[in-house]
Amino acid sequence: MTGLTQAQITSFNENGFLFPLRAFSTEEAADLRKRLEEAEAGAEPGTERSARQGLPITHAWAWDLVHDSRIVEPISAVLGPDVLLWSMDWFIKEPGPGFVSFHQDATYWGLEPHHVASAWVALSEAGPETGPMRFVRGSHKGPLFEQDDTYGDHNLLSRGQVVKTDVNESKTVLAPLAAGEMSLHHVRVIHGSEPNLTVDRRIGMVLRYCATDVRQTKARGDRAILVKGTDTYRHFEMIPRPRADLGEEERHLARQHGRTRHKALMED
Ligand SMILES: O=C(O)CCC(=O)C(=O)O
Structure with a gap:
């Protein structure tokens, strides 16, 4: 895939999200799912989450994956020519009551300015019954709301963040995806998702990208990967x-980075 058409860029700018875009074939998505599940199975019990998030630091295939032009080119079409990967996150919703409350990413990531967008890539079927993402159309153009930390039992967000505003349901748009498809969303858009009513896990591999002028305002020493263009800012x-998959240096860096990121995300 190359970039986006002008109509798609306009739609992203107007709505704050864009979908569906085909990133991978169904077979490639299944292969990526297998790699993810192997990494989960190999992690010490209780460390699966950090093992998943550290993949681009610990595994060369994941570092290469975040450079894939089928993701980077559409992202570059909305962020500009110089692009960093800031984070690889995983939103895995097992069958059951898990949900994601309505929130805005920009409120707690510490990234400024908001030249930041996520590519949410479905590695399993993410049809309407699986609790796909739901976006509030145009909300990225409105205010950044305060959020309550609810720490709700089944909330998949680290603090159960909920925007302190009434969400107008009629402005929400459900974004179902087939395996291998992706959506893009702006860092300020209000979004959430409902429980997964199917019998399979709903796997979202979420790649967070930013333009090179963005800086981390909440922690020192944050890290990123240059995936396109040049970085003259060096923020x-x-x-x-990675030179060796799960090598000693790689694991050390992943642990260090996990601590930096925890500080950035959990402190106000
Ligand atoms: O996967 C979900 O349901 C929510 C994902 C999300 O909040 C995000 O990618 O920013």
Whole structure:
């Protein structure tokens, strides 16, 4: 895939999201799912989450994956020519009551300015019954709301963040995806998702990208990967391509980075 058409860019700018875009074939999505599930199975019990998030630091295939032009080119079409990967997150919703409350990412990530967008890539079927993402159309153009930390039992967000505003349901748009498809969303858009009513896990691999002028305002020493263009700002330390999968240096860096990121995300 190359970039986006002008109509798609306009739609992203107007709505704050864009979908569906085909990133991978169904077979490629299944292969990525297998790699993810192998990494989960190999992690110490209780560390699956950090093992998943650290993949571009610990595994060369994941470092290469975040450079894939089928994701980077559409992202670059909305962010500009110089692009960093800031984070690889995973939103895995097992069958059951898990949900994601309506929130805005920009409120707690510490990234400024808001030249930041996520590519949410479905590695399993993410049809309407699986609790796909739901966006509030145009909300990225409105205010950044305060959020309550609810720490709700089944909330998949780290603090159960909920925007302190009434969400107008009629302005929400459900974004179902087939395996291998992706949606893009702006860092300020209000979004959430409902429980997964199917029998399979709903797997979202979420790649967070930003323009190189963005800086981390909540922690020192945050890291990123340059995936396109040049970085003249150097606001982030660069994550090198892993030399050995799960090598000692790679695991050390992943642990260090996990602590930096925890500080950035959990402190106000
Ligand atoms: O996967 C979900 O349901 C929510 C994902 C999300 O909040 C995000 O990618 O920013």
